[in-house]
Amino acid sequence: MELRHLRSFVVTAEELHVGRAATRLHLTQPSLSRQLAALERDVGVPLFTRVKRRFGLSPAGEVFLGAAREIVRRADEAARDAQRAHRGELGTLRLRFVQSATFEALPRLLVAFRAAYPDVALDVENMTTLRQVAALRAGEADVGLLRPPISEPTLNTRVVSRDPLVAALPARHPLAERESLPLAALADESFVLYTRAFGPSVQDSIIGHCLAAGFSPRVVQEAAGVQTIVSLVAAGLGVSLLIAPTPPTAEQSVVYRPISDDLPLWELALAWSADSPSPVLSRFLAVAEQAEQAGQI
Template sequence: MELRHLRSFVITAEELHVGRAAARLHLTQPSLSRQIAALEGDVGVPLFTRVRRRFGLTPAGEIFLTAAREIVRHADEAARDARRAHRGELGTLRLRFVQSATFEALPRLLVAFRTAHPDVTLDLETMTTLGQVAALRDGHIDVGLLRPPISEPALTTRVISRDPLVAALPAEHPLAKRRRLPLAALADEPFVLYTRAYGPSVQDAIIGHCMAAGFSPRIVQEAAGVQTIVSLVAAGLGVSLLIAPTPPTTERAVVYRPISDDLPPWELALAWSTDHHAPVLSRFLAVAAQA
């Protein structure tokens, strides 16, 4: 049973006239008659009555018409959806992101993408930069939002922001009264820092900045998540250095202060595999370039 025969049957049943149906289908009348005959042979019963060259549906044809319309409709929808998926308008985008991206960059990108392509399913999850690099390399995700540098030649990156390092202080800390801080002002403070498992390059860079300012930070607590770090600072366990943008908080708990030292900014970048050509990825990258 061929789909084109079903489509011809539905049109003929709507017209109940071979000539008009053939015109709608862009077929000759003999070709349409052969298709109907072949379909009736496949079904095994007559679908039309033919009395004095007038067409009508048999009782079997009336029942068959309902199912045939559904089959044709589903086939048309499947073909339409396949074309939309080929254009990147349907499908699933697997996106992973570092936690520091959730406070500004990620919402901005997702709002723009959802507005442009509301029918794409988003598979979202936080993941460290190291985890994203491995997942991108192995083809487990489509795109990452991470912190360079990364050493993976198979990946392409596009920097979307350059973010400063800021000090996080308990609200009642004496240094909280100052509008900006040199790193050296924190030399005698206990520190709460990102754990090395979160990304050794982050902790190493922060320690390096402190040592360039003349001291080695006294780390009393480590945490994987920036929100956990902020909670520990609010509890008075120590101060911290965080990559902006920072989690929203009340100034009765934690205050953020810019660092006056001339420090290089932290890049936030999109990353994807050079060999990955999923249409939905191309759509996301195009939206991201505009957003």
């Protein structure tokens, strides 16, 4: 049973006139008649009645029409969906992100992408940079928002923001009264830092900045999540150095202060496989580029 035969049957059933149906289908009448005859052979019963030049549906044809219409409708819908998926307008985007991206870059990107492609499903998951690289390499993610540098030649990257390091202080800490502070002002403090599992380069860089400022930070607690670090600072376990943007918090618990030292900025970048065939990924990257050019991220 061929789909084109079902389509011809539905149109003929609607017109109840072979000539008009043939015109709608852009077929000759003999060709349409052959298709209808072939369909009746496949079904095994007559679908039309032909009595004294009157052409109509048989009882079997009336029952068959509903199912035939549904099959044709679903086939047309499937074809449209396939075309939209090919254009990247339908499908799933598997996006992974570092936690610091959740405070500005990620929501802004998702708002822009959702507005442009509302029918694309989003599969989002928080991952460290190291895990993102592994997922992208294995084809288990389409795109990541991560912190370079990364050593993976199969991945393309595009920087979307450059973010400073800031001090996180308990709200009642004496240094909280200052608008900014040098790293050296934290020399005698206890520190809560990102764990090395978060990414060894992050902890190593922060410690390196402290050493360059003349002291070795006394790390009393480590945590993988920035929210956890902020909670520990609020509890008075120590101070911290965090990559901005930082999570919102009540001013009476934790405050953030800029570091006045001339420190390098931390890049936040999109990363994706150069070999990815995903049309949805191409659409997302185009939206991200437009958002970046418009100053939205």
